[in-house]
Amino acid sequence: MPDQDLRVAQRSQTQLVARRFRRHRLAMISLVVLLALVLLAFVGGWLWKYSVADLTPDESVPPSWDHPFGTDAAGHDTFAQVLRGTQISIGIAVLGALVATVVGTVWGATAGYYGGRLDTAMMRIADLVLTLPFLAVAAVLGHNLGGSWWLIAAVIAGLYWAYVARVARGVVLSLREKEFVEAAKAIGAGDARIIFRHLVPNALGSIIVNATVLVAIAILLETALSYLGFGVRPPDTSLGLLVSDAQTAVDTRPWLFFFPGVFIIVIALTINFIGDGLRDALDPQQTRMRR
Amino acid sequence: MTSLGTPVLEVADLRVEFRTDEGRVPAVRGVSFQLHRGEVLGIVGESGSGKSVTSLAMMGLLAGSARVSGSVRLRGTELLGASDKALSRVRGQSIAMIFQDPMTSLNPVYPIGYQVAEAIRAHHDISRDAARTQALQLLDAVSIPNPAQRVDNYPHELSGGMRQRVVIAIAMANGPEVIIADEPTTALDVTVQAQILDALRSAKERTGATMLLITHDLGVIAGQADRVLVMYAGRVVEAGTVEEIFYTPRMPYTLGLLGSQPRLDMRRQRLHPISGAPPSALNLPSGCPFAPRCPLAAPVCEAEEPPLTGAGGHLSACHFSDQLVGLEPGDLFRPVSQDSEL
Numbered sequence: 137m138p139d140q141d142l143r144v145a146q147r148s149q150t151q152l153v154a155r156r157f158r159r160h161r162l163a164m165i166s167l168v169v170l171l172a173l174v175l176l177a178f179v180g181g182w183l184w185k186y187s188v189a190d191l192t193p194d195e196s197v198p199p200s201w202d203h204p205f206g207t208d209a210a211g212h213d214t215f216a217q218v219l220r221g222t223q224i225s226i227g228i229a230v231l232g233a234l235v236a237t238v239v240g241t242v243w244g245a246t247a248g249y250y251g252g253r254l255d256t257a258m259m260r261i262a263d264l265v266l267t268l269p270f271l272a273v274a275a276v277l278g279h280n281l282g283g284s285w286w287l288i289a290a291v292i293a294g295l296y297w298a299y300v301a302r303v304a305r306g307v308v309l310s311l312r313e314k315e316f317v318e319a320a321k322a323i324g325a326g327d328a329r330i331i332f333r334h335l336v337p338n339a340l341g342s343i344i345v346n347a348t349v350l351v352a353i354a355i356l357l358e359t360a361l362s363y364l365g366f367g368v369r370p371p372d373t374s375l376g377l378l379v380s381d382a383q384t385a386v387d388t389r390p391w392l393f394f395f396p397g398v399f400i401i402v403i404a405l406t407i408n409f410i411g412d413g414l415r416d417a418l419d420p421q422q423t424r425m426r427r
Numbered sequence: 428m429t430s431l432g433t434p435v436l437e438v439a440d441l442r443v444e445f446r447t448d449e450g451r452v453p454a455v456r457g458v459s460f461q462l463h464r465g466e467v468l469g470i471v472g473e474s475g476s477g478k479s480v481t482s483l484a485m486m487g488l489l490a491g492s493a494r495v496s497g498s499v500r501l502r503g504t505e506l507l508g509a510s511d512k513a514l515s516r517v518r519g520q521s522i523a524m525i526f527q528d529p530m531t532s533l534n535p536v537y538p539i540g541y542q543v544a545e546a547i548r549a550h551h552d553i554s555r556d557a558a559r560t561q562a563l564q565l566l567d568a569v570s571i572p573n574p575a576q577r578v579d580n581y582p583h584e585l586s587g588g589m590r591q592r593v594v595i596a597i598a599m600a601n602g603p604e605v606i607i608a609d610e611p612t613t614a615l616d617v618t619v620q621a622q623i624l625d626a627l628r629s630a631k632e633r634t635g636a637t638m639l640l641i642t643h644d645l646g647v648i649a650g651q652a653d654r655v656l657v658m659y660a661g662r663v664v665e666a667g668t669v670e671e672i673f674y675t676p677r678m679p680y681t682l683g684l685l686g687s688q689p690r691l692d693m694r695r696q697r698l699h700p701i702s703g704a705p706p707s708a709l710n711l712p713s714g715c716p717f718a719p720r721c722p723l724a725a726p727v728c729e730a731e732e733p734p735l736t737g738a739g740g741h742l743s744a745c746h747f748s749d750q751l752v753g754l755e756p757g758d759l760f761r762p763v764s765q766d767s768e769l
Contacts, residue, residue: 314531315526315527315528315531316531316535318488319524319533319534319594320534321486321488321515322488322518322523322524322526323518323519323523323545323549323597324516324518324519324549324550325515325545326512329549333545334534337537338535338536340536
């Protein structure tokens, strides 16, 4: 039957994107590594025999079977601490990037769709946020708001939404001139429906790619904040805090410094590569990977 | 066309002006017409004559830089100046629109069935499943083969002709009273055009809608329309039934359009095109805008713009419309030269 022949060739949008992503080897490897890390942090941290606060009798021992990442001077198991730090760092980065993306997308898409004075007013506010020296403002806010992890995420989101808003506005500015927007108006769709059901889904490619890059940026910003002492506070820990605590021990007990540092680099790197892969997979103009 | 009574749609003295950096551009200069139930009104004219702007102005879809005045009444209700919210209820529900290019008028990220269902759900509070069932029937009504399978296809998986059928299905989704088709076949292959016109006709019959068919293709008009408006430089220059326009044109421009159209029913026929180009809307001539290209032009043409007048339903805007009786395009316009013919 001819109908069945047609069915075989059919592929949904999602399948096409997934297919193109799978062909991006570096992105696939990164995805596997990142998922393994996340699994290790969230499941492994829970199963591991020591918890963050546990004081073991072994003080300042190098990596061994009992303590794979060694211990610090107080007897904390570094493996348990790195896993907990990874949980917190990823949590902050993902939440911060998510909130920034949602707020920025709504802000930018609204400004871009309406244009005119509203656009000017909204984007000047966003520009104002972009001119703030991120690290300094984040440090002041983090210092005064206390160190709970979701507050740090809120600070990061509060600083980066404007960046997303600019991207979303740019995409929407070009999309709103497309005929399908006029067609949507012609069937009686309201403004909100056009923005959120027609414009944003079409801009999703750029927004998703941006969000992944934002996660990587947020990991590094959190690290920097905690390193400077304005982020997560003990007894809880994050990767940045671990690096900061270990800065005096680089020569004597390098394992305290080395492992959290490697985790930061691996997480930031894999997320960037995944973003790269997504950009290629989501770009409809991209034909090189399509077959 | 004979069904008198209250018109479904009444457009009176519609004027549209765009404000640009170079000055004010009058795109539509006083267009009036009435649409009666079940009839098809064709609007012909070349690019820039104000056809599309007229239709967009009726729907309230023009950008903010456009100044629209006059009156557009749907069953007595004024649409010009109505709030965007009130217009949203009219759009798609009472007046539907079919756009020129089906490649761009469908949203690329949604399956076609979803888009048809969305048009229904925008005006009716019904469940997704019910809307989908109706969408299937609509896709079937516009002769999309295997609608049950096609309903989940994305626009890029369909050909141009199939996409335009989807656009037509969307337009007829809510049983509108008026369907505005803005050059529905221009972007398509000639071979597909006839099928799309069939789909349009069945859409019209199914919904009982009145249709405004905008095109520059006289062949499409001849086959589909009951009455015709000929537009030039933002004005209606001739109005009448299809027979009147095609067999007894009263305006040199109409005659020129007919002479520019190749015909299959005449052997060894030469084309008699209109020389020159339409005037820029930025600086229209003071008199008749067609005068610079018109073989009949006299001083009076440059002095004053002729009003649209005439007996019965056949109106024309020409100082010399009486002289045109019985003339063929070849009597007024020069044929294309021998060497430019292939």
